[in-house]
Amino acid sequence: MDKQTRLDTEQKIDRLLPRMIADRRHLHRHPELSFQEKETAGWIAARLAELGCSHIRTGVGGHGIIAEINGMEPGPVVVLRADIDALPIQEEKESEYRSAVPGVMHACGHDAHTSALLGIAAYYESLQGKFKGTRRLLFQPAEELTPGGALPMIQDGALDGADAVYGVHLWTPVPAGQIKVRGGAFMAGVDEFTIDIIGKGGHGGMPQDTADAIVAGSALVQALQTVVSRNVSPLDTAVLTIGSFQAGEASNIIAGHCRLKGTVRTFDPRVRERVKSRIAELVRSVCAGYGTEGRLDYRGGYPPVINNATEAERCRAAAIELFGADAVSESELITAGEDFAYYLERVPGCFLFVGAGNEELDAVYPHHHPKFDLDESSMRQSALLLIGCAERFAADWTA
Numbered sequence: 001m002d003k004q005t006r007l008d009t010e011q012k013i014d015r016l017l018p019r020m021i022a023d024r025r026h027l028h029r030h031p032e033l034s035f036q037e038k039e040t041a042g043w044i045a046a047r048l049a050e051l052g053c054s055h056i057r058t059g060v061g062g063h064g065i066i067a068e069i070n071g072m073e074p075g076p077v078v079v080l081r082a083d084i085d086a087l088p089i090q091e092e093k094e095s096e097y098r099s100a101v102p103g104v105m106h107a108c109g110h111d112a113h114t115s116a117l118l119g120i121a122a123y124y125e126s127l128q129g130k131f132k133g134t135r136r137l138l139f140q141p142a143e144e145l146t147p148g149g150a151l152p153m154i155q156d157g158a159l160d161g162a163d164a165v166y167g168v169h170l171w172t173p174v175p176a177g178q179i180k181v182r183g184g185a186f187m188a189g190v191d192e193f194t195i196d197i198i199g200k201g202g203h204g205g206m207p208q209d210t211a212d213a214i215v216a217g218s219a220l221v222q223a224l225q226t227v228v229s230r231n232v233s234p235l236d237t238a239v240l241t242i243g244s245f246q247a248g249e250a251s252n253i254i255a256g257h258c259r260l261k262g263t264v265r266t267f268d269p270r271v272r273e274r275v276k277s278r279i280a281e282l283v284r285s286v287c288a289g290y291g292t293e294g295r296l297d298y299r300g301g302y303p304p305v306i307n308n309a310t311e312a313e314r315c316r317a318a319a320i321e322l323f324g325a326d327a328v329s330e331s332e333l334i335t336a337g338e339d340f341a342y343y344l345e346r347v348p349g350c351f352l353f354v355g356a357g358n359e360e361l362d363a364v365y366p367h368h369h370p371k372f373d374l375d376e377s378s379m380r381q382s383a384l385l386l387i388g389c390a391e392r393f394a395a396d397w398t399a
């Protein structure tokens with residue numbers, strides 16, 4: 001972007017920000033859970049029509065929406081994505097835009113992602129075709145709940161002919177005004193598992209006649225701690241957490257059944273496979289060693305978010321151009337997951353964090369907290385950044 005284009009773009013987004021804030025507050029008042037975003041989708045489609053978008057597809061892979069805005073000059077298809085779903089959380093913060101739905105809340109900022117993407121739609125409509133290629137805007141449902149909304153949208157054509165894909169997560173642990181970029185592995189692959197240990201219950205005073213599922217379960221929890229410490233290279237990263245251990249009823253009865261539940265976080269598909277296979281081996285062998293049977297139900301969730309190195313550098317350059325070098329820094333690895341991973345498995349692209357924390361606004365709570373809120377001005381940075389990445393890609397593009 002030359003300087004004049006950048007200033008014009010900033011001015012346009014500044015003018016659009018109040019509407020983005022109003023949109024965000026509307027969505028915040030009316031949250032819907034993953035896979036149930038019917039009203040939200042209807043509202044987004046109506047807003048897009050209001051903005052003059054004529055190429056809208058609704059019902060994409062569920063409640064997804066695709067809006068395409070075409071430039072007059074030939075160029076690439078650049079995909080920009082926002083997620084639209086909320087969480088099963090009772091909001092605890094008082095505000096004029098507080099959730100009107102008991103037990104449901106936009107506690108991750110997806111309301112702001114959606115509103116910023118609507119701002120981007122308004123921006124491209126205002127250009128009246130004076131840009132290269134196509135901007136395809138994805139409003140994706142069900143990011144918060146596996147198997148997620150990304151795959152069904154992809155299966156329904158969301159990436160057909162796409163040349164690049166970019167997305168942003170507003171992030172309150174990072175102060176508003178700051179941008180975080182990372183090439184390569186960025187966010188974790190998230191898997192979950194349940195282990196049932198079947199032993200033989202009996203009298204607490206006569207253990208010789210039983211197969212104690214609690215003793216086998218305790219040994220297994222200990223053994224599983226060695227997967228990360230002994231089977232994963234010290235140069236790689238993984239987390240294995242047992243978050244639930246349920247067994248037994250009374251002090252004088254030996255439990256015949258024990259159930260463990262846990263989660264695995266990894267950043268590398270090879271590490272992910274290694275951890276999964278070691279869990280399976282230990283469940284089988286440890287349980288057998290205690291005369292019990294272990295049954296593993298391992299459920300693969302979102303793969304790790306792996307940013308294309310070239311695209312990450314392009315986005316970093318776009319961010320520095322827009323906000324200055326002091327505002328842009330390298331992100332650490334994030335052990336949360338994101339179904340944006342599925343887009344990145346198929347098309348070169350980058351997922352970025354835009355700071356949204358602000359103590360003065362009490363936007364200090366982590367994502368998924370009942371008092372979560374964000375600095376709404378971060379939608380300005382978010383919209384500018386996605387436009388900046390798309391325009392840089394289009395400028396560098398050759399057919």
Ligand code: NI
Pocket residue numbers: 108109110143169
């Ligand atoms: Ni989120």
